[in-house]
Amino acid sequence: MVSQFSEPQSICILRLSAIGDVCHAVATVQAIQKQWPNTKITWVIGRVEKKLVNGLSGVNFVEFEKYTGLAGFVRFRKQIKHLKFDILLNMQGSFRASLISTQINAVEKWGFNRKNTREGQWLFTNRQIPFLKTPHVAEGFLAFAKAIGVGADYQLNWKMPVSPTARKWCEERLAGAGRYIIISPSASKPERNWLTERYAEMVKYSQEKGFAVVICGGPSPFERELAEEIEKQSGSAIINLVGETDLQQMLALLEKAELLIAPDTGPAHMAVTVQTPVIGLYVHSNPERTGPYLYRHYVVSHYEALLKAQTGKSVAENSWGARVKGIGLMEHITVEAVKSMFDKVIEDTTNQSLSIHQA
Structure with missing residues (x-):
């Protein structure tokens, strides 16, 4: 399964937490930026985790505060409802993240391969990345970028924003x-x-x-x-x-x-x-x-x-x-x-x- 977009104009990343996983996701975001410098990237992220990556170049962040219940969901819906994306990469397999994904307007909604996830994420996607037998979590995230067109030989690396x-x-x-x-x-x-x-x-x-x-x-x-x-x-x-x-x-x-x-x-x-x-x-x-x-x-x-x-x-x-x-x-x-x-x-x-x- 491949993306219909040879050069997507807009991509939404969905990864809320935790700190370690957000660190892994940064490398995937930067892989996409290297492949398509002009693609607009929006990242749906937790409030605490945003403080770690807030200075990340070329990324617009939309916060979702998972501990605020229905009120947080409503607040997020108001923030996101006017945005449209070519591609959503849902890199969080939880049911909460799947519910959040229903409020994101994207032509392609990518998730993990059914064999690599749980909590029914595949019911909320229309694309799945290939099955990975023994991936590191960071490699599992990078597989999203490779699935939509980032070079297969791309190696993970990071350029983390550290404020002056x-x-x-x-x-x-x-x-x-x-x-x-x-x-x-x-x-x-x-x-x-x-x-x-x-x-x-x-x-x-x-x-x-x-x-x-x-x-x-x-x-x-x-x-x-x-x-x-x-x-x-x-x-x-x-x-x-x-x-x-x-x-x-x-x-x-x-x-x-x-x-x-x-x-x-x-x-x-x-x-x-x-x-x-x-x-x-x-x-x-x-x-x-x-x-x-x-x-x-x-x-x-x-x-x-x-x-x-x-x-x-x-x-x-x-x-x-x-x-x-x-x-x-x-x-x-x-x-x-x-x-x-x-x-x-x-x-x-x-x-x-x-x-x-x-x-």
Whole structure:
């Protein structure tokens, strides 16, 4: 199935959330812009997520606040009803997104292949992208662009907007810190968090290697307490910015960091968009599907072994999105494994820097 438009005049992107998925979607938007610089792009996005990408060049944003219920739906309908598009790319498989898509006036409404989605999205589309057997989420999004005409050999890359204000804040906040790494210790689900004492060990190790340590996170009491406990157990001074950064400031911090250590969480994917290496800590989800896209080779994972133990089947024999279930499983990731990966990342980035200078 191909698009009837050889060069679409207008495209609507529908991807509301979450932060990591919005990061993936940015690369698809920019692939479309590279192919068709004159195509007008509108992105239907969540209010919080818009703050991350608001400076994205050549994109008009329409907010949908998913927590406002019927009132939010009515408000969105008023914003969108006068707009017409050649193509809608619905890159969110939820039933809510499908309902939203009914209010978007588009000739072609593209969705995931029926085998790659759920919640009946195919009932709300008139085009489907090809079936993908083992895609990373970012590749699944790029498949929308390729389905409508972006070159089949296009490779994912990002040019993320970071505001000058955020960069200035970062420079002032970290003045005198020197080279630093970031730890973003808290995931959206507690069972995905690594052990506090092991984060503390990595604080000490990073400092022994000559790096300052910045800890970032949201403003919740849990995240603040976690950062304080990590600092206490490390016995070292850290730069605690938990609850102090907005999304643009977080991007600016990541942009200048040597590396990020994090579980499966939004900042890991934000780091990818500014080309900062990520040591991802994965147990519950498949890192080849949801890991930090450019840095999956730096992931420390026990997903494969635990999936085999729980199901009796390998990754290839399970469904591609199969998850490992249970609490306390992150203890399988050892400090030694993360230290070893830390050394590898620093060695690789040092060698890359030398190669650039020698060239």
